Amino acid sequence: QVRLVGDGANPFAVGxxxxxxxxxxQFVQELEPTRGFQSSVDYTLTFGVGRVDTLESVSxxxxxxxxxxxxxxxxxQRITIRES
Structure with missing residues (x-):
């Protein structure tokens, strides 16, 4: 799982x-928490990577x-990445 912490006016890092x-x-997800009218999902991105133990990179x-x-x-594990 990946949790993002954005800077300034976008603390949830939407987009x-x-x-x-x-x-x-490659496994790619974009943080878009809305799924329909007046709905929302968790801001934590969850990836399924199979039997992989270590990822070469997370960007x-x-x-x-x-x-x-x-x-x-x-x-x-769940990692937190902060915008810097």
Whole structure:
């Protein structure tokens, strides 16, 4: 799971895109918490990566155009990435 913390007027990082990479595989989700009229879902992104133990990288494309991330991330945990 990936929890994002945005800067300034967008503390929930709505519109951010998270990419997980492992070998030739890529897992991508965009944080869009609305699913219909007056509805919302959790702001934590949940990824299913199968039997992967460690991801090569986790990167975030923030709505303001900046990019951040980390490498060699273990799976089966919740990580928090802050916009900087």
């Amino acid at each position: 951010a895109r998270v990419t997980l990479r492992h070998g030739k595989q 975030v494309d923030w709505p303001d155009g900046r990019t951040s991330g980390t490498t060699h991330v273990g799976t089966n």
